[in-house]
Amino acid sequence: xxxxxxxxxxxxxxxxxxxxxxxxxxxxxxxxxxxxxxxxxxxxxxxxxxxxxxxxxxxxxxxxxxxxxxxxxxxxxxxxxxxxxxxxxxxxxxxxxxxxxxxxxxxxxxxxxxxxxxxxxx
Amino acid sequence: xxxxxxxxxxxxxxxxxxxxxxxxxxxxxxxxxxxxxxxxxxxxxxxxxxxxxxxxxxxxxxxxxxxxxxxxxxxxxxxxxxxxxxxxxxxxxxxxxxxxxxxxxxx
Numbered sequence: 001x002x003x004x005x006x007x008x009x010x011x012x013x014x015x016x017x018x019x020x021x022x023x024x025x026x027x028x029x030x031x032x033x034x035x036x037x038x039x040x041x042x043x044x045x046x047x048x049x050x051x052x053x054x055x056x057x058x059x060x061x062x063x064x065x066x067x068x069x070x071x072x073x074x075x076x077x078x079x080x081x082x083x084x085x086x087x088x089x090x091x092x093x094x095x096x097x098x099x100x101x102x103x104x105x106x107x108x109x110x111x112x113x114x115x116x117x118x119x120x121x122x
Numbered sequence: 123x124x125x126x127x128x129x130x131x132x133x134x135x136x137x138x139x140x141x142x143x144x145x146x147x148x149x150x151x152x153x154x155x156x157x158x159x160x161x162x163x164x165x166x167x168x169x170x171x172x173x174x175x176x177x178x179x180x181x182x183x184x185x186x187x188x189x190x191x192x193x194x195x196x197x198x199x200x201x202x203x204x205x206x207x208x209x210x211x212x213x214x215x216x217x218x219x220x221x222x223x224x225x226x227x228x229x
Binding site: 105108 | 153154156158163164165166167168171172175177209211213216217218219220221222223
């Protein structure tokens with residue numbers, strides 16, 4: 001069974017950098033069969049796809065965040081991270097990490113973390 | 123980005139009811155459509171991918187149908203653990219846009 005768990009600071013000041021880590025058990029971020037992804041949900045709003053990375057494939061970032069966001073593997077093969085630079089209040093959200101697979105060209109998010117709230121406030 | 127519109131936004135139902143949730147895509151997406159269940163505070167759960175393929179371990183009371191622009195998630199007999207928020211997601215584009223969600227509440 002695959003488990004994911006988000007961690008990091010729950011409060012970030014505007015203009016600073018948000019850094020979150022996703023711990024993966026039951027799989028490895030070096031597994032080239034999957035991508036590893038971040039999704040967020042501002043309070044009262046829908047889910048927003050942030051982006052994905054893979055050790056063996058091409059990365060993708062939401063164009064609305066491109067230039068501020070990086071998703072990458074940590075030095076261990078069981079963690080990956082999200083870095084969001086120059087944060088603003090509108091970046092306040094629950095952040096989820098997820099594993100992403102493909103089936104005949106159809107992407108699917110088969111395992112998710114429980115999410116963690118990050119608040120951007122001075 | 124493709125707009126994904128779910129209806130209704132919320133519904134009230136009783137245990138044992140048949141429940142149907144609709145998702146409409148702003149352009150044709152073939153069968154590139156997933157459904158997720160989310161109980162707040164817990165990890166979202168993949169129910170159905172490729173419009174109608176049941177994810178391993180998901181009870182058979184859940185089913186999905188549709189292609190093109192119109193899709194349906196059906197719960198044949200609602201159980202207490204099914205009260206949750208349901209999201210559709212297009213996977214036709216890299217944006218992987220989610221619908222706004224449908225909250226299934228206890229009547």
